[in-house]
Amino acid sequence: MTDIPLAATRDRRLAGRLAAWWRAEPASPAKRVQFDRPLTPWLFVLPQIAVVVIFFYWPSVQAVTSSFYIEDPFGFGSTFVGTENYRDALASTEYRNTALFTAFFCAVVTALSLGLGLLLAVKADKVIRGAESYRTLLISVYAIAPPVAGLIGMMIFDMHMGPLTQVAAWFGYDLKVGIDYWDTAVALITISVWKQIPYNFIFFLSGLQSVPASVREAALIDAKSEWRRFRDIILPLLAPTAFFLLVINITYTMFDTFPIIDVIVKDKPANNPMTLVYKVYLDGFKGNDIGGSSAQSVILMVVVAALTIVQFRFLERRVHYG
Amino acid sequence: MQKIKPFDHLVLILGSLFLCLPVVLALMSSTHGAVDIHSNGLYLTPGTEGWETYKKVLTHRGGFTGDVTGLLMLGNSLVMGLGFAVGKIVLSMMAAYALVYFRFRFATILFWMIFFTLLLPLEVRIMPSYQVMADLHLLNTYTGLILPLLASATGTFFFRQFFRSVPDELLEAARIDGAGPVKFFLDVLVPLSRTMMAAIFIIMFIYGWNQYLWPLLMTTDESFYTLMRGIKSILQVWVGSQIPDYNEAFALAVLAMIPPVAVVVIFQRMFIKGLTESDK
Amino acid sequence: MANLSLKGVGKTYGGAQQAAVTGIDLDIADGEFIVLVGPSGCGKSSLLRMIAGLETISTGEVAIGGRVVNRLDPAERDIAMVFQNYALYPHMSVRDNMAYGLKNRRTPKAEIAQRVEEAARMLELGPYLDRKPRALSGGQRQRVAMGRAIVRQPAAFLFDEPLSNLDARLRVTMRMEIRRLQKRLGTTSVYVTHDQLEAMTLADRLVVLNGGRIEQIGAPLEVYRRPASTFVASFIGAPAMSLVDAQIENGQLLLERYLLAHVGNAPGPVTLGLRAEELRIGPAGIPMRVEHVEELGAQRIVHGMIGAQRLSVADGSGAPLSETVLVSVDPARLNLFDTATGRRSELRLTAAQAPLPV
Numbered sequence: 001m002t003d004i005p006l007a008a009t010r011d012r013r014l015a016g017r018l019a020a021w022w023r024a025e026p027a028s029p030a031k032r033v034q035f036d037r038p039l040t041p042w043l044f045v046l047p048q049i050a051v052v053v054i055f056f057y058w059p060s061v062q063a064v065t066s067s068f069y070i071e072d073p074f075g076f077g078s079t080f081v082g083t084e085n086y087r088d089a090l091a092s093t094e095y096r097n098t099a100l101f102t103a104f105f106c107a108v109v110t111a112l113s114l115g116l117g118l119l120l121a122v123k124a125d126k127v128i129r130g131a132e133s134y135r136t137l138l139i140s141v142y143a144i145a146p147p148v149a150g151l152i153g154m155m156i157f158d159m160h161m162g163p164l165t166q167v168a169a170w171f172g173y174d175l176k177v178g179i180d181y182w183d184t185a186v187a188l189i190t191i192s193v194w195k196q197i198p199y200n201f202i203f204f205l206s207g208l209q210s211v212p213a214s215v216r217e218a219a220l221i222d223a224k225s226e227w228r229r230f231r232d233i234i235l236p237l238l239a240p241t242a243f244f245l246l247v248i249n250i251t252y253t254m255f256d257t258f259p260i261i262d263v264i265v266k267d268k269p270a271n272n273p274m275t276l277v278y279k280v281y282l283d284g285f286k287g288n289d290i291g292g293s294s295a296q297s298v299i300l301m302v303v304v305a306a307l308t309i310v311q312f313r314f315l316e317r318r319v320h321y322g
Numbered sequence: 323m324q325k326i327k328p329f330d331h332l333v334l335i336l337g338s339l340f341l342c343l344p345v346v347l348a349l350m351s352s353t354h355g356a357v358d359i360h361s362n363g364l365y366l367t368p369g370t371e372g373w374e375t376y377k378k379v380l381t382h383r384g385g386f387t388g389d390v391t392g393l394l395m396l397g398n399s400l401v402m403g404l405g406f407a408v409g410k411i412v413l414s415m416m417a418a419y420a421l422v423y424f425r426f427r428f429a430t431i432l433f434w435m436i437f438f439t440l441l442l443p444l445e446v447r448i449m450p451s452y453q454v455m456a457d458l459h460l461l462n463t464y465t466g467l468i469l470p471l472l473a474s475a476t477g478t479f480f481f482r483q484f485f486r487s488v489p490d491e492l493l494e495a496a497r498i499d500g501a502g503p504v505k506f507f508l509d510v511l512v513p514l515s516r517t518m519m520a521a522i523f524i525i526m527f528i529y530g531w532n533q534y535l536w537p538l539l540m541t542t543d544e545s546f547y548t549l550m551r552g553i554k555s556i557l558q559v560w561v562g563s564q565i566p567d568y569n570e571a572f573a574l575a576v577l578a579m580i581p582p583v584a585v586v587v588i589f590q591r592m593f594i595k596g597l598t599e600s601d602k
Numbered sequence: 603m604a605n606l607s608l609k610g611v612g613k614t615y616g617g618a619q620q621a622a623v624t625g626i627d628l629d630i631a632d633g634e635f636i637v638l639v640g641p642s643g644c645g646k647s648s649l650l651r652m653i654a655g656l657e658t659i660s661t662g663e664v665a666i667g668g669r670v671v672n673r674l675d676p677a678e679r680d681i682a683m684v685f686q687n688y689a690l691y692p693h694m695s696v697r698d699n700m701a702y703g704l705k706n707r708r709t710p711k712a713e714i715a716q717r718v719e720e721a722a723r724m725l726e727l728g729p730y731l732d733r734k735p736r737a738l739s740g741g742q743r744q745r746v747a748m749g750r751a752i753v754r755q756p757a758a759f760l761f762d763e764p765l766s767n768l769d770a771r772l773r774v775t776m777r778m779e780i781r782r783l784q785k786r787l788g789t790t791s792v793y794v795t796h797d798q799l800e801a802m803t804l805a806d807r808l809v810v811l812n813g814g815r816i817e818q819i820g821a822p823l824e825v826y827r828r829p830a831s832t833f834v835a836s837f838i839g840a841p842a843m844s845l846v847d848a849q850i851e852n853g854q855l856l857l858e859r860y861l862l863a864h865v866g867n868a869p870g871p872v873t874l875g876l877r878a879e880e881l882r883i884g885p886a887g888i889p890m891r892v893e894h895v896e897e898l899g900a901q902r903i904v905h906g907m908i909g910a911q912r913l914s915v916a917d918g919s920g921a922p923l924s925e926t927v928l929v930s931v932d933p934a935r936l937n938l939f940d941t942a943t944g945r946r947s948e949l950r951l952t953a954a955q956a957p958l959p960v
Contacts, residue, residue: 030421030422030423030429030482030485030486031422031423031486031490031493032490032494032656033490033493033494033497033656033657034423034424034425034426035423035424035425035502035503036424036425037424037503040420040424040503040504041420041424041426041429042420044416044417044419044420044424044507045416045417045420045421045432047412047413047416047417048413048414048416048417048436048472048478049417049432049435049436051413051469051470051472051473052435052436052439052473052475054454054458054473055451055454055469055470055472055473056439056442056447056473056474058450058454059447059450059451059453059454060442060447060450062450062453062454063446063447063449063450066449066450116337119333119337120333120334120337123330123333123334123337124334126327126330127327127330127331127334130331130334134334134337134338135590136587136590137338137341137342138334138337138338138341139586139587139590139593139594140341140342140345140583140586140587141341141342141345142586143528143532143579143582143583143585143586144345144579144582144583145531145532145534145550145578145579145582146532146534147532147534147550147553147554147578148550148553148575148578148579151553151557151571151575152344152345152347152348152575153344154557155347155348155351155364155568155571155572156344156347156364160360161359161360161361161362161363161364162363162364163347163363163364166363194340194341194344197337197341198341202594202597202598203597203598206594206598251443255443255445255446258445258534258535259534259535259550262534262535262554263553263554263557266557266558277445277446280445280446280448280449281445281448281535284448284449285449285452285539290449293449294449294450297446297447297448297449300446301441301442301446301447304441304442304443304446305441305442308440308441309441489687489689491685491686491687491688491689492689492691494654494656494676494683494685494689495683495685495689495690495691495750496691496702497655497656497675497676497677498654498655498656498676498677498681498682498683498703499677499702499703499706499750500675500677500703500706500707501677501702501706505706509691509702510691510693513693514691514692514693516693
């Protein structure tokens with residue numbers, strides 16, 4: 001007798017709270033005045049939501065589910081295996097080597113493309129004569145698609161007639177891109193850095209140009225050495241941009257270099273380096289190991305999500321402090 | 323105050339050379355014959371066979387089915403770039419409008435739902451995405467090529483920021499002037515966003531044009547091949563041929579390169595603005 | 603053309619504990635120019651926005667021309683508003699900016715054209731009709747915002763600090779222009795400002811707001827001469843009215859032990875309000891230590907101390923000042939406030955007295 005009324009009260013209280021939540025005005029609306037219509041916002045937001053649900057949430061959930069199953073090789077259903085796919089992946093030396101290479105690749109490409117991008121931006125910010133032309137030249141490569149970059153790179157590193165292979169030969173080195181592990185790595189790094197410099201250049205340059213003239217003039221009075229001015233005044237002001245670019249460059253190296261690797265390595269991973277994303281693709285599409293590939297996907301998802309959250313927190317800060 | 327410093331110019335010239343030389347090599351080599359390239363290496367000077375090569379690449383029917391031409395691939399890339407850019411702008415402007423300009427109970431939930439997509443790029447869920455497309459019978463369709471790429475919040479994020487920076491009074495004035503939600507959107511907000519739309523359009527066009535992995539998986543029917551897909555198949559043909567068609571590969575690369583590079587160079591200011599303000 | 607009536611109007615924002623505006627009762631006659639004035643955060647803008655329909659009305663009732671408008675959309679309230687940042691549509695020409703509201707109301711094209719022409723002529727905007735707002739100066743933009751309001755021929759104009767984005771000179775000219783236009787059109791107007799000078803010069807009646815409540819309603823001179831509270835006294839008028847601590851003992855009003863007047867008020871501490879121009883520097887009076895002199899040209903403001911009390915005196919004599927001057931006041935011009943509540947209490951003089959102290 002006591003149970004039912006109590007539950008009813010609780011339900012009523014819950015309903016009351018829901019109703020209050022429904023009616024209350026939001027504490028900090030995006031605009032001081034907003035439209036108040038029941039249906040219209042749905043019509044506006046629905047197309048995007050539909051696309052996101054169908055093409056993002058559905059496959060993402062599937063990736064997580066199938067990472068717990070092993071697909072029958074002959075297509076007769078699948079078996080639940082718990083975390084076996086994860087344990088397999090993490091235990092395999094091949095996976096670990098790929099992960100190690102990915103980390104190495106990320107570190108080198110990020111460092112080089114950030115460093116060169118910054119160097120060029122600092123110089124382009126200083127010169128007056130020809131500044132526009134330099135900028136145009138340095139930016140234009142941004143628009144080149146990674147596979148095109150890969151193709152051009154492949155030619156330049158070609159074993160028969162690639163100019164860089166010839167240069168290496170003058171120094172008595174036999175560059176064997178596509179065959180030798182580290183030679184291929186050098187080619188991948190060079191092409192990836194080449195492709196990414198313009199992006200970093202654009203951001204560093206716009207960061208430098210937003211340093212107020214008054215600050216530069218104050219620095220001119222306070223410090224005689226140009227290097228000191230750069231290190232003590234300009235560099236700290238560029239720090240937010242640099243941090244943002246750091247995250248972007250890591251994500252770039254992990255994902256957007258896929259076409260470059262695909263063009264250079266050409267489905268023949270035998271003795272060639274590759275990144276984790278490329279392995280997901282190879283195992284899933286070429287190796288038909290759907291469960292294993294999904295488990296690798298999910299591991300990658302966690303890594304990327306962590307990176308992006310770091311970036312978000314930072315973006316938020318940047319929004320707040322101008 | 324500023325002196326001309328030879329060292330600064332030297333660094334910039336070296337940098338420009340490093341970035342642009344490969345492009346020049348590709349462009350120039352595409353105007354030479356395959357045999358010349360094979361025996362002499364890449365060229366830095368224009369040759370005489372450019373016209374022939376480009377004509378062949380653009381109009382010669384090739385591939386497995388024998389009816390895919392460079393022109394067709396160019397068209398498909400264009401559809402991909404334009405479709406993606408337009409779709410992105412329309413969807414994200416509408417969604418951002420709903421999230422910013424309406425007193426809307428679910429705004430916060432929907433906001434997070436859309437913005438969570440920023441966490442995971444397409445590459446990490448490529449397998450199941452392919453599966454979903456197969457289930458929906460969208461393989462080898464333009465819809466299948468474009469729609470899934472729209473499932474990301476970059477544009478929405480950008481337009482949301484922009485709408486929030488539009489003065490509140492504009493909506494208030496419009497309401498006093500008797501404009502409803504649709505009228506305000508079309509009469510005031512859309513024209514007001516023109517510069518932003520153009521900037522976003524440039525970036526998204528390049529993004530769509532440059533897509534590689536997704537078209538690679540989605541299109542087995544050659545009439546849907548984009549230039550990027552064409553590059554992949556030209557490389558596959560190379561395996562086993564005596565003298566690869568270097569010149570044709572370069573010509574294809576140049577064709578794939580020109581539209582986005584032209585857009586960036588011509589609309590440089592707008593492009594930089596779009597890039598640095600939208601944070602990709 | 604219409605009267606406006608506010609009954610017990612209040613506003614509480616979502617999430618806020620305290621009301622931003624409480625219990626506003628105000629009747630505005632047809633054609634009257636009302637200025638809502640007060641410091642920032644006093645609720646004047648909220649009140650105006652509730653009349654406009656841009657904020658929901660939490661309590662009470664707003665009627666325009668006898669019609670309760672609480673639940674009506676802004677566009678249906680027959681009002682026009684001029685915003686602080688003008689809120690012109692940046693992508694539309696001046697002409698389209700003015701015509702937009704009429705188009706949405708399906709006014710016939712010919713009539714729109716005629717009304718826009720007329721407003722443009724009135725505001726001398728004729729040559730600029732096809733320009734975009736960004737090609738106009740601040741003053742011109744302000745005029746366009748006015749024009750947009752005028753063409754609607756509304757029952758009431760609402761102004762939300764329309765002059766605060768202009769420089770000081772332009773503000774004075776535009777102030778006069780607004781008043782001239784309003785007189786000519788005879789449209790009921792509610793004008794919000796934090797600038798007391800603007801309020802004084804524009805208003806038929808002033809409404810002084812503080813903390814979401816009305817402190818005083820009255821004609822500008824009345825509010826200036828007989829402020830209803832210490833808040834109004836210090837807010838209206840420049841230099842601000844000097845407020846000093848005084849005592850009433852045995853029917854004597856004493857400032858720092860100097861006798862100012864014989865009064866019938868109850869004994870105890872009081873706050874005394876003294877306008878600078880009511881105080882005179884002369885051969886006799888209370889000695890004031892001069893601390894600082896502001897030279898304004900036509901006159902000077904002498905700031906000084908009587909004991910521990912700070913005073914400002916307007917002096918037009920131009921005579922050289924010694925370190926200590928003698929200050930006197932007409933007792934009839936004294937303002938008396940209750941020290942505890944800050945409200946005005948009437949001074950009851952008991953004997954006719956000379957304007958000299960003691």
